[in-house]
Amino acid sequence: MSSVKKKLIPIITVVVLVLIALVVFIVVSKLPKDSGMVHVQQEYLDGTLLDLGEWKGTLSTINEYFSASIEDLDGLLDAVRNSDFYDEKLEFDCLYGYYSTIIYLVVDGKAFSLQFWGGDHIAIAPLQTIYYDVLFKTDLSRMMYAPVDTWNSRKTDSKTGKYVASEWMAAVSLDDIRYLYSKIDSDMYEITDDAIYAKCYVQDVDEISWELISIDKTDKYGVKIYEDETGKVMVEVLY
Numbered sequence: 001m002s003s004v005k006k007k008l009i010p011i012i013t014v015v016v017l018v019l020i021a022l023v024v025f026i027v028v029s030k031l032p033k034d035s036g037m038v039h040v041q042q043e044y045l046d047g048t049l050l051d052l053g054e055w056k057g058t059l060s061t062i063n064e065y066f067s068a069s070i071e072d073l074d075g076l077l078d079a080v081r082n083s084d085f086y087d088e089k090l091e092f093d094c095l096y097g098y099y100s101t102i103i104y105l106v107v108d109g110k111a112f113s114l115q116f117w118g119g120d121h122i123a124i125a126p127l128q129t130i131y132y133d134v135l136f137k138t139d140l141s142r143m144m145y146a147p148v149d150t151w152n153s154r155k156t157d158s159k160t161g162k163y164v165a166s167e168w169m170a171a172v173s174l175d176d177i178r179y180l181y182s183k184i185d186s187d188m189y190e191i192t193d194d195a196i197y198a199k200c201y202v203q204d205v206d207e208i209s210w211e212l213i214s215i216d217k218t219d220k221y222g223v224k225i226y227e228d229e230t231g232k233v234m235v236e237v238l239y
Contacts, residue, residue, distance in 0.1 A: 040076070042066045042124035045145055045201050046215055048110040050124060052080060057120075066124040073120050080105070080114065089179055092170035102149070102170040109185040113149050113169070128201065129153045131163060131222070131237050145201040146223045147181075147188060148235045163237035165228075174227045190221065197221035197238075 038059050040052040057070040070076050080086055085105040094102045094115070103114040104127070111127040128145035131154070150166035157164055168177070177196060181189045189198040200222035204213045224236045 038068045038070065040066065040068065040070070040122070040124070042112055042126060044107075044110040044112070044126040045128050045203075046110070048108050050085065050105060050107050050112045052076065052083070052124075060121075065126070068122060069120045070122055071120065073116070073122070076122070087183075089176075092172055092176070094169060095171050104149075104170075104180055106180075106183040109183070111147060111180060111184055125149075129235075131200075131239070143203060144218065144222055144239065145203075146235070146237070147184060147198055147200070148223055148225065150235045153235070165234045165236040168225075168233040168235065172233050173231070174225070174233055177225055177233060188217065194226060196225040198223050198225065 036056050037054045038057040039054050042050050042065055044050075055070050055076055056072060057068050060067040060069070080103065081088075083105075085107055086103070087106070090104040090106075092102050092104075094100060101116045105112045105114055113125045113127055115123045115125070117123075127147045127149055129148050129150055131144045131146060149169040151169050153163075153166045155164045155166065156162060174196070178191055181191070181196060181198070187199070189196055191197075198221060200218045201215055202218055203215055205211060206213060220238070222237065222239055224238055226234055226236070228234050
């Protein structure tokens with residue numbers, strides 16, 4: 001091998017390494033960077049969106065719905081309480097689960113539950129507790145989304161297989177729920193002297209492909225909301 005070739009090999013190697021480093025730098029620089037900001041939002045079953053903007057924090061991927069730690073929680077709370085979604089009559093203490101405070105926010109006739117716990121954690125869930133609905137002809141069950149917020153909502157009686165009545169998550173009275181329901185779609189509920197009857201949403205799907213056909217309201221009332229003898233607000237599944 002000539003001396004010229006011997007000198008060129010390390011030079012070419014350096015040039016190649018520099019080009020590789022340059023390509024890696026360009027690719028990495030174009031990757032999306034973590035800004036440390038979290039977009040606080042949650043979508044309802046029908047696509048209605050509650051959007052509370054971007055806040056510095058960390059998104060959690062554990063929760064089924066939106067969940068995050070927010071650094072400026074007081075700032076977020078101030079923004080919520082000054083928004084068009086907020087009603088001071090719909091902010092409650094929470095006696096069950098992890099949450100200390102629950103605020104119900106209503107957007108275009110759809111209610112969302114904004115929950116706080118642990119100093120900087122928040123969660124947002126649409127008011128659509130899931131139960132199993134009636135069976136298809138092929139004996140496949142579908143989901144029924146009830147506009148309620150319950151604790152231990154999916155417990156069933158071992159003998160009958162029916163859902164056991166569950167307590168409302170927040171510390172509310174039946175009058176509080178009447179007020180909340182006055183803000184949602186009026187054809188979703190009926191109020192009597194001692195109870196509230198609510199329709200639910202169901203996803204109608206193709207029984208073969210399971211592709212979504214439509215989202216409809218149940219023909220019948222799916223849940224009954226009432227106060228028991230101790231004054232607790234309970235939810236009974238009627239199906």
